Amino acid sequence: MxxxxxxxxxxxxxxxxxxxxxxxxxxxxxxxxxxxxxxxxxxxxxxxxxxxxxxxxxxxxxxxFADSATDLVPEPMELDIVYEDDSLLAVNKAPNIPVHPTGGYPSGTLANGIAHLWQQRGLKRKIRLLHRLDRETSGVILIAKEPYAYHQLVRQLRSRRLKRKYLAVIKGKLNDKQGIIDQPIGMSSQADHGLKRTVTDSGRPACSHYRVIQEYASVSLVELELVTGRTHQLRVHLSWMGNPIVGDEMYGQASSMINRQALHAWSLDFIHPRTEQPVQIRIPLPGDMKSILNHQLQQLQ
Incomplete structure (x- = not known):
């Protein structure tokens, strides 16, 4: 061994x-x-x-280090694997797939699909997700295959050496084309079963960086970087600025242009926990978000 x-x-x-x-x-x-x-x-x-x-x-x-098999139920799922080696697995999560089981989504999650992958390969390992994505959000998720890799990457996440960037289609145009949103986030007082968050002085510190990539007829494509990782952080911050993500029903409104929030985890940078070499993962914009931008371009013509 x-x-x-x-x-x-x-x-x-x-x-x-x-x-x-x-x-x-x-x-x-x-x-x-x-x-x-x-x-x-x-x-x-x-x-x-x-x-x-x-x-x-x-x-x-x-x-x-001792390890044990996951207790999650294995479920067959087509996984878009974008990076893999003996220590790590990175998957491009499709939109509208939960990352892990919850009360509302007890099965059919990405974690169930990874459990099936482990089973097919004869791996008796836990599923160690380095970060989460909302159900509707698409893009890259990193999974550690073994305890030491997970330990090292968690340290990078906490020290902000593991960098996560997102692409979002937002409503309207931003006055400043790049900047920092430094606003605390806490629970909303609305009756929403404890899911909704809001900017509040009593919340936890939350910081996001943004940069406008391109402006269209009525929306903008922006790149976002998480400094902290609060629940719904990017969605809350953009809504607070008055530019909610297109299709975000919780923090904005539904859209006829897309059946989900137009948010995509497109970029991940970190130092490999074993080789100590830099790793860069990039996931292009998905088709449903491209369709919004193409439609907006037609309106400008």
Whole structure:
């Protein structure tokens, strides 16, 4: 069995105990430490070792993390896989597909489809989604196949080194063609079963960057970047500015041009947790959003 993590002891670590390197330089999360202790193991130069053993320069510390199969029901689904290797999977989610099961959508979710993919490949792994998309939103979602990759990418997400950008078709035109929306978001007081959010002084800090790409007859195509990741953040911020996303019934109004909110996760940048090389994933604008822009161009002619 291949170890999940292999680290070489550095000269300044000569004489340290294995656990001092694990807790120090490697900065493993509590979750990874539990997986190492409960069902995993640590080896030194290919032989089982206790974490209190002392090491020499050049020694190889090999760490195995326990993993378990997902408890989600596998369901066949056609997945548009846009990137994959031994550690990661990136999928272009179609619109109107929930990401994971909820009370309203107990099945037919992207997570159920990935569970089926794991089953077909004989993989006994949990499904570790790095981020979420609303049901109606299309675009890229990143999944970690193993615990260490997930741990590293969560750190990038929290430190904002993992960058997520979206394309949206919004109502009207923005006065400033690029800018920052820095407005706190909290629960709405309206009777909506706790789903709706609003800009409120009592909310949590929320920051979004925007840039107008092109203006049309009555809409604009904008690129958006999440700095924070509050529920419905981009939708709330754009509605607060008076330019809701086209087709967003919760924060704007329904549209005859599209049967969903015109929001698409098109860009993902991060450092690969294993190779430490930059990874860029780009997903072109989907057909239903292109149709809006084509229709708008015809109106301008």
């Amino acid at each position: 291949k170890p999940d993590l292999v680290e070489t002891v550095l000269p300044h670590e000569e004489g340290l105990m294995i656990k001092e390197i694990i807790y120090g330089r490697l900065r493993l999360s509590r979750g990874l430490l539990r997986r190492m202790r409960n069902g995993g193991q640590v080896c030194l130069n290919g032989r089982w070792a206790h974490i209190t053993q002392r090491v020499k320069t050049g020694d190889k510390i090999e760490i195995y």
